[in-house]
Amino acid sequence: MNNIISVQNAIFSYPGNDIHVLNDISFDVSQGEWVAIIGHNGSGKSTLAKAIDGLLSLDSGQVVVDGLELNENTVWDVRSKIGFVFQNPDNQFVGATVADDVAFGLENRHVDHATMVAKVDEALKLVRMDKYADREPAGLSGGQKQRVALAGVIAMQPKIVILDEATSMLDPQGRQEVIELLHELKQRYKFTVLTITHDIDETALADRLFVIDDGSLISSGEPEKILSDSKMLLEKGLDLPLGEHIKHDLKELKIEVPEEYMNSSQVVNWLCQQLSSME
Amino acid sequence: MSTIEFNGVNFSYQVGTPFEVNALHDINVRISDRSYTAIVGHTGSGKSTLIQLLDGLIRPTTGTIKVGNETISSTSSNSELGKIRSKIGFVFQFPENQLFEETVLKDISFGPQNFGKSEDEAIVLAKEAMQLVGLDDSLAQRSPFELSGGQMRRVAIAGVLAMKPEILILDEPTAGLDPRGQRETMQLFSQLHRKNNINVILVTHQMEDAAAFANQVLVMNDGNLVKAGSPNEIFSNPEGLIGNHLTIPKTTKVANELTKGGFRFDPYPLTLEELSRQVAKQLESGSN
Amino acid sequence: MFSKVLFGRFVPTNSVIHKLDPRAKLVLSMYFIVIIFFANSWQTYAWLAAFTLGTILLTKVPLGFFWDGVRPLIFIIVLTVILQIFFSSGGHVYWQWGILSITQFGLINGAYIFCRFVLIICMSTVLTLTTQPLMIADAVESLLKPLTKIKVPVYELALMLSIALRFVPTLMDESQKIMNAQRARGVNFGTGSLWKRVKSLIPILIPLFISAFNRAEDLATAMEARGYSGGEGRTKYRLLHWHTADSVACFVMVAATIILLTLRYFT
Numbered sequence: 024m025n026n027i028i029s030v031q032n033a034i035f036s037y038p039g040n041d042i043h044v045l046n047d048i049s050f051d052v053s054q055g056e057w058v059a060i061i062g063h064n065g066s067g068k069s070t071l072a073k074a075i076d077g078l079l080s081l082d083s084g085q086v087v088v089d090g091l092e093l094n095e096n097t098v099w100d101v102r103s104k105i106g107f108v109f110q111n112p113d114n115q116f117v118g119a120t121v122a123d124d125v126a127f128g129l130e131n132r133h134v135d136h137a138t139m140v141a142k143v144d145e146a147l148k149l150v151r152m153d154k155y156a157d158r159e160p161a162g163l164s165g166g167q168k169q170r171v172a173l174a175g176v177i178a179m180q181p182k183i184v185i186l187d188e189a190t191s192m193l194d195p196q197g198r199q200e201v202i203e204l205l206h207e208l209k210q211r212y213k214f215t216v217l218t219i220t221h222d223i224d225e226t227a228l229a230d231r232l233f234v235i236d237d238g239s240l241i242s243s244g245e246p247e248k249i250l251s252d253s254k255m256l257l258e259k260g261l262d263l264p265l266g267e268h269i270k271h272d273l274k275e276l277k278i279e280v281p282e283e284y285m286n287s288s289q290v291v292n293w294l295c296q297q298l299s300s301m302e
Numbered sequence: 303m304s305t306i307e308f309n310g311v312n313f314s315y316q317v318g319t320p321f322e323v324n325a326l327h328d329i330n331v332r333i334s335d336r337s338y339t340a341i342v343g344h345t346g347s348g349k350s351t352l353i354q355l356l357d358g359l360i361r362p363t364t365g366t367i368k369v370g371n372e373t374i375s376s377t378s379s380n381s382e383l384g385k386i387r388s389k390i391g392f393v394f395q396f397p398e399n400q401l402f403e404e405t406v407l408k409d410i411s412f413g414p415q416n417f418g419k420s421e422d423e424a425i426v427l428a429k430e431a432m433q434l435v436g437l438d439d440s441l442a443q444r445s446p447f448e449l450s451g452g453q454m455r456r457v458a459i460a461g462v463l464a465m466k467p468e469i470l471i472l473d474e475p476t477a478g479l480d481p482r483g484q485r486e487t488m489q490l491f492s493q494l495h496r497k498n499n500i501n502v503i504l505v506t507h508q509m510e511d512a513a514a515f516a517n518q519v520l521v522m523n524d525g526n527l528v529k530a531g532s533p534n535e536i537f538s539n540p541e542g543l544i545g546n547h548l549t550i551p552k553t554t555k556v557a558n559e560l561t562k563g564g565f566r567f568d569p570y571p572l573t574l575e576e577l578s579r580q581v582a583k584q585l586e587s588g589s590n
Numbered sequence: 591m592f593s594k595v596l597f598g599r600f601v602p603t604n605s606v607i608h609k610l611d612p613r614a615k616l617v618l619s620m621y622f623i624v625i626i627f628f629a630n631s632w633q634t635y636a637w638l639a640a641f642t643l644g645t646i647l648l649t650k651v652p653l654g655f656f657w658d659g660v661r662p663l664i665f666i667i668v669l670t671v672i673l674q675i676f677f678s679s680g681g682h683v684y685w686q687w688g689i690l691s692i693t694q695f696g697l698i699n700g701a702y703i704f705c706r707f708v709l710i711i712c713m714s715t716v717l718t719l720t721t722q723p724l725m726i727a728d729a730v731e732s733l734l735k736p737l738t739k740i741k742v743p744v745y746e747l748a749l750m751l752s753i754a755l756r757f758v759p760t761l762m763d764e765s766q767k768i769m770n771a772q773r774a775r776g777v778n779f780g781t782g783s784l785w786k787r788v789k790s791l792i793p794i795l796i797p798l799f800i801s802a803f804n805r806a807e808d809l810a811t812a813m814e815a816r817g818y819s820g821g822e823g824r825t826k827y828r829l830l831h832w833h834t835a836d837s838v839a840c841f842v843m844v845a846a847t848i849i850l851l852t853l854r855y856f857t
């Protein structure tokens with residue numbers, strides 16, 4: 024598999040501040056992969072995502088996206104390969120109505136009117152917001168606004184989709200809607216996904232998990248491997264996933280539990296077996 | 303004494319316009335002194351409206367709300383409402399958006415001064431509040447806008463605690479914080495409730511928090527108060543939750559599955575810690 | 591929600607007026623305001639009033655909404671009319687005191703000024719009640735397009751206008767939230783001395799300014815991420831279409847002007 028994103032020795036600090044918000048980060052992401060990124064507030068996750076999209080330029084290091092090295096000349100081509108959904112649903116809604124907003128990216132790419140209408144239509148149907156095409160954002164729920172943002176991304180047919188805490192300002196129902204939709208779209212279009220999130224249970228579904236701490240990539244690997252390292256997760260101010268949380272608590276109570284990663288239903292099954300084997 | 307009583311409260315936004323919205327219907331409930339009450343409900347169910355009424359930020363269309371000895375009704379004057387507000391601390395969603403002073407200390411002492419404390423008294427209260435929320439003294443003279451998101455949140459919460467409220471209203475206080483920030487914030491409120499005897503009212507979408515910390519849970523649905531009860535009553539009944547468009551706490555989900563596999567829970571576990579304790583006990587007693 | 595009532599006040603009754611091209615509506619209502627100044631007699635005013643009333647009825651919007659448009663300006667209207675009555679001279683003098691007098695011409699002028707105000711307000715209210723703010727922005731952009739030749743950034747201005755319109759409700763909600771938060775911290779708006787009232791605005795304005803600034807930064811980032819690099823060469827999703835009805839509306843307006851001028855010069 025070829026690498027669609029490759030970041031080498033990325034170093035970045037914000038102007039007027041010497042702290043390296045990105046402190047020598049390197050990694051590769053292969054085509055079609057789903058990578059989840061976790062880390063405490065201010066660890067540099069959003070900064071990293073923006074650097075990949077060329078929204079800020081590194082002090083040193085290199086970003087290559089789909090074979091293009093990111094620099095001043097390639098930045099617009101790189102951005103055209105990436106769809107970005109941000110945290111605050113209100114602050115990324117550019118259009119005056121739902122349809123206008125979805126069309127915004129297409130307008131920027133000089134797509135002709137007939138194609139644009141067709142693409143907007145199709146994208147809105149995919150996120151099940153076609154009935155709301157003429158509505159203004161003021162009347163929509165947070166979850167609906169984020170679905171519109173996803174439609175805007177889909178209409179551009181990007182190779183990579185980055186979600187920076189796209190569900191963190193939503194209520195549980197809105198969150199569920201957006202996550203399910205994302206899975207559905209990923210199945211269909213096979214794009215590469217980077218998700219930044221604080222919801223540890225959401226990361227268990229990813230192919231790979233990155234842990235960022237104070238600007239460094241301190242751990243990366245399959246979720247099973249990283250999520251079973253409860254000591255590291257707790258040390259870095261993160262949550263334990265449900266199954267591991269129960270295992271962790273039982274271990275504290277001197278119950279012997281398996282070492283390897285288990286999700287919650289595996290833990291439940293294991294416990295029930297233990298109980299029945301005793302009788 | 304700060305018992306709260308809602309009696310036949312109705313509320314509509316924009317009464318008398320074509321855009322009138324009836325946001326609350328006939329709310330009757332009693333929140334006893336020194337309790338920890340969680341209000342849960344789907345988006346738009348009226349949670350924020352309910353707590354704004356309680357703080358006298360809006361007046362009920364009909365009905366009355368009693369807070370201690372004071373009463374809020376459709377005819378309450380501004381000064382009466384002001385008196386009630388001085389007893390109540392209100393932490394809004396994303397409270398860091400309300401910071402405005404030049405220094406952290408000034409911002410925290412803003413509330414107490416508005417409610418009649420002298421500048422010196424207010425500064426003493428502000429310093430106490432900073433300690434309470436775990437803000438280092440060295441930050442007192444910094445601009446609140448130079449702080450990290452988590453620290454700004456603490457400054458805003460301290461600004462509310464400095465008013466020494468008898469009742470603390472929290473509207474989704476942990477939104478946007480990382481897991482450690484969420485844990486620490488919730489623990490802070492729980493501690494204020496236990497040690498300082500503050501009556502806490504928490505609006506949340508996080509059923510886990512409601513289950514773990516509250517001793518009374520109010521369930522809202524479409525402007526109606528559909529249920530009020532102990533977390534045990536509310537969360538041990540998943541059908542009731544789903545019927546009101548709520549999610550089931552993770553602990554409840556796991557407990558239900560474990561029950562199917564032969565485990566017995568009594569009392570019903572509301573936190574993972576409690577669940578693990580009971581599981582461990584049953585595994586141990588089985589092996590002995 | 592709250593904000594919609596205050597702003598734009600677009601009322602979707604889907605009338606023939608609603609369906610007109612916003613460019614036609616914008617140009618015609620401005621044109622009408624100009625020709626009001628040609629009216630000089632009760633016959634001409636009566637004709638324009640009848641024409642305006644006809645238009646209002648065509649919009650199918652309840653008359654109350656037009657009254658709502660006039661009401662906030664009533665003070666200025668009455669003041670102007672009174673000044674006009676007291677300070678114009680000519681004709682029969684009914685009452686005099688120093689330089690103040692009520693004369694026949696004064697009364698007539700006052701009545702005309704009053705009519706002029708009401709007609710202007712009603713016609714512009716017809717525009718705002720039947721046209722979404724966004725469509726007005728589109729019309730402005732389209733009408734100003736020739737100016738791009740002399741390097742006026744019309745596209746950018748139009749985009750700014752439409753984003754500003756889009757954020758009005760958001761910022762209104764935001765200011766409501768901040769006001770509530772500060773009231774909960776004991777700020778009392780609208781009481782006490784003027785100085786106190788002005789001072790109580792600081793805890794609102796600073797957070798509002800900061801939040802608007804943060805939003806603007808987020809929005810700029812989001813726009814850049816979606817490939818926005820200036821107005822040049824951007825295609826447009828929203829196209830305006832000129833229909834027969836728009837030509838008919840223009841024709842009606844020309845006819846109305848001819849009647850007006852006839853009344854003015856031949857009666």
Ligand SMILES: Nc1ncnc2c1ncn2[C@@H]1O[C@H](COP(=O)(O)OP(=O)(O)OP(=O)(O)O)[C@@H](O)[C@H]1O
Nearest residue numbers: 037044062063064065066067068069070071450451
């Ligand atoms: N525009 C900016 N100017 C200066 N410093 C900034 C700016 N944006 C972020 N920072 C700082 O850079 C660091 C990393 O910020 P970043 O937003 O990348 O963190 P994050 O991991 O996304 O955090 P969160 O979980 O809160 O979203 C923080 O210390 C933050 O204060």
Ligand SMILES: Nc1ncnc2c1ncn2[C@@H]1O[C@H](COP(=O)(O)OP(=O)(O)OP(=O)(O)O)[C@@H](O)[C@H]1O
Nearest residue numbers: 315323325344345346347348349350351352591592
């Ligand atoms: N200022 C307002 N004007 C008109 N209607 C309003 C206003 N504020 C809220 N509403 C309406 O009142 C109802 C209750 O809203 P409220 O904000 O109390 O819900 P909530 O339970 O707090 O929701 P959330 O979980 O999204 O915060 C909703 O239907 C909402 O649309």
Ligand SMILES: [Mg+2]
Nearest residue numbers: 068069070187
């Ligand atoms: Mg971030």
Ligand SMILES: [Mg+2]
Nearest residue numbers: 349350351473
């Ligand atoms: Mg709310």
